[in-house]
Amino acid sequence: MTQSAATQVGRFHAGRMSEGLPRCLDAWRVTTDDAATATRIADLLGGEVQPNGAGGGLAHEVLTAHESVRVLVDGPAALSSHLILWHGHNVAHHCDGVDFLSPEEKKGQPCGCPRLLQDRKNEARKGSGPSPSIDLIFRIAAAPTLGEFRFRSGSWTLAEQLAKLDEALRRVNGPALCDLALELVVYTTRMGRDYSYRKPVLTVLGSPDTVRAETPLTAKSAPQPAPSVPSRRTNRSPGPTTPVRPNPPSPVSVDADSALLRRAAEALGTSGHQETVAAALSAVVQSKQQSTELDQLREQVAHIASIAERALRGESTPRT
Known part of the structure; x- marks a missing residue:
């Protein structure tokens, strides 16, 4: 038309x-x-x-x-x-x-x-x-x-x-x-x-x-205005992190997560879900307390990514 x-x-x-x-x-x-x-x-x-x-x-x-x-x-x-x-x-x-x-x-x-x-x-x-x-x-x-x-x-x-x-x-x-x-x-x-x-x-x-027709909800979908950042590429400071106990995803969300992880891997040049998630968080989490907090966060992310990877392969996920 x-x-x-x-x-x-x-x-x-x-x-x-x-x-x-x-x-x-x-x-x-x-x-x-x-x-x-x-x-x-x-x-x-x-x-x-x-x-x-x-x-x-x-x-x-x-x-x-x-x-x-x-x-x-x-x-x-x-x-x-x-x-x-x-x-x-x-x-x-x-x-x-x-x-x-x-x-x-x-x-x-x-x-x-x-x-x-x-x-x-x-x-x-x-x-x-x-x-x-x-x-x-x-x-x-x-x-x-x-x-x-x-x-x-x-x-x-x-x-x-x-x-x-x-x-x-x-x-x-x-x-x-x-x-x-x-x-x-x-x-x-x-x-x-x-x-x-x-x-x-x-x-x-x-x-x-x-x-x-509906857009799947994402972490950005909270009813708050998006922050603006200078067009010159800069590092960002992290917000507070709240530990979340992962649940086995439903079949629909598994498909969406798999596609998202593949796109993230292409952008980051990584292989494997754990490396992709850790690389993305490494870039976002930047602060004076980065060293200790990021090491702890990486351990949590590796565990979460491991569970997600098993779910995406259709394997059973042990509860922690």
Whole structure:
């Protein structure tokens, strides 16, 4: 179907401006001009409605408590992309990677961009080549009558997945349920320092007949606004930790946990559930008391991960 700005009721954002500086967020920020829509977003995703002081032209914003939202995407036409290079407020280059899209006198002519994505990234980093501009139009699966929302991203990681996403949406052959997430990426530099950031990820799940519309609850789903962090990658201080006695997961949650662990392992470059969980916690737990507390926490995590791994293999789990 044709996507129209007239039918869009709001936008999803991975960050916001604060004191003149861009800041990335741990959970989705939603902006809209409609107060009723903003209130409904807060009901669905947590957070509170507040005036949009970060600019962008829309009156209200909600800093939600969800880093993943289940959305309804109406086929491949809802996902579009182009490459653009700005010089100040003027567009210096606008193409689809093969031909110019503007200005009118150049439209349809070869743009001269490199064929390989890595070469395009290198040119963009030097300031001599365009960067991706990706648009996704969707509805919130749990409340489709709210209307359409837009998410715009310049992520090269998302750009790399466009061909696969297009193929997956075509296979559904109709409206597709997807998860739109801000996925945590944690890595260690050669100097041994741990850093983290979040990247937008769209996962095509299937048709509405085979996938539930509600977003599975996560640790972020408490009704509190998501904290913002500077876009420059920094370490985070831990919050208080409460020991939790694990229970054997149900079949549905086992499938979800298995998929989440696989995605985390790919991002962290780890193998095995214990190593993945421990690596993620090692990056998050950073404080002056890190040494003793983290050693104790790792022992607990190893035990929990061992139980989870047995459950995922279908083995019996001894109670402790």
